[in-house]
Amino acid sequence: MKRVIFPFLILGTFFADAQNVDIPKSNRWSYGGGAGLSISGGYYGTNVSVYPRVGYLVSDDLETGLSSDFSWTTSKYHTSIMIGVGPYANYYINRTIYISGRYSHYFYHQKNKINDNKYAGNEPALYLGGGYIQRVGNSAYMQFGAYYNALYKEESSVLGSGFYPSVGIVFGL
16 A cells, blocks of 8 residues: 555655745746855865856746856965856756756966965856755745766866755746
């Protein structure tokens, strides 16, 4: 009996949304983003990041838009500023999960505090991934996702890793 009921419970929680009432879309624009703060001693130091975004709902399930990233890092060894901007697309499945692609072109400036050397450059990134979204208000959602940078090169990238976890909020979906 448990084998019969359990799959229906899973399907029921996936497809049922009894607490939320659909609101007619008069505005197809969405906006949101996230922020981060990391404080540690030694080499890594302090990092402050902000990543806003604005999008347009092409259909009920497809959103395209423009995102940006800003990151400032300082430690006793170095200082770094990085700015990124680029387009993104999210495809929503039953307003529960999403698949995402995002291109970002980063511009960075770094200063080595030990020998006063300065470095500047740019680097592209193509993030592919997806995640889970949870409604937290009439048109507000929390997004929890994971991405992989398909253009990441371990030996030459200024980005810390090819893997990129993400938590944010979006309004207007």
